[in-house]
Amino acid sequence: MSGRLLRWICTGAVVGTLVTTGPPAHAAPAPEERPVTQLLTDLQQLYRSAEEASETYNATEEKLKKQRARVKALDDALAKARGAVRDGRGDAGRFARQQYQGTTELSPYVRLLLARDPQRALDQGHVLGRVAAGRAATVERLAGGEKKADGLARAARTALAAQTALAARQKKQRDKADGQLxxxxxxxxxxxxxxxxxLRQAEEAGTAEAQEKxxxxxxxxxxxATRPPSRQGDKALDYAVRQIGRPYKWGAEGPKAFDCSGLTQRAWAHAGREIPRTSQEQWAELRRIPLSRLRPGDLVVYFPEATHVAMYLGDGRVVHAPRPGSRVKVSPIAANPVLGAVRPDPGGRAVSGYTPPKLPEGATSGSDLGYDRAQVAGATDSR
Structure with missing residues (x-):
């Protein structure tokens, strides 16, 4: 692929060139004073910023899940260690009482000197020696157990502090995304x-032009032309197609609503392949492939920051959860500026006799930018 084409794919726009810088210092004109193309660009930019914030939130959510699991594992290990320490202290206390009460009687050396049967005394001495060694081992285990419990307690406190910090960061990210929406x-x-x-007409015209180019x-x-998918890719795509019509909700992973990466992750999980949660992680961690080798089920990633992802349907189209206020739908692959593509199952062999999934009625209808104000009003509900 030429450098010129790659630059176009990475930075092209649905209508004209997307504005990648912040808003001008002077006050923006009122909506009625802006031309339609400017309104569309402004709306695209707002959505892009909101989606970037939501993907950051999703990444923190994944870290928080792992941190909660770590805190729980440490708490469980600490509870077991403390239980072992209690048992060890009980054994040590029992030995101390026996020593105080003199239940061990004479030392094995005195027994040997006074015994009429030295061999029997030696045998008893070995037994007493083993008992003494057992007691020493118990004390050693108790000391080691207390040290282990102290270490686990410190680790648990540190892990809990990290979890609290992540939760606070996540709340700020949620509030930021809510504000942008x-x-x-x-x-x-x-x-x-x-x-x-x-706006709808401008978007449709811009998408058609971008797709043609x-x-x-x-x-x-x-x-x-559609290439056959892998077995898992076929299963993931079938799942994604069956979600067409479900609402977009940022941070949602299904089954009733999805955001862009929530849909792709859930679809591939349904196919038996776990992939990262966010579009940025999917772009960073999955095997990248040339666009010229796309097959159904592969993931198409958008924008230079990898803040949007869709699943390739074939025939130059994708299935995705576009934006708040919209629903899972089929769109032209160039509805957003393409960054590249990744394949969750690079070793998967193409199936034979592939039949593309049947799309439900209205699969391609609706705006990718979500112009239904009744839907948009519900899209800003915080999680």
């Missing part, structure tokens, strides 16, 4: 029906 809602709520219709570039190998 409220900005989207406020912008959409300020638009008239005519403006929303004009993308296919003409040869990025898909000169033809968007």
């Amino acid at each position: 409220r900005e989207v809602e406020e912008l959409l709520s300020s638009l008239s029906v005519d403006q929303l219709a004009a 993308f296919l003409a570039s040869g990025a898909l190998g000169g033809s968007p």
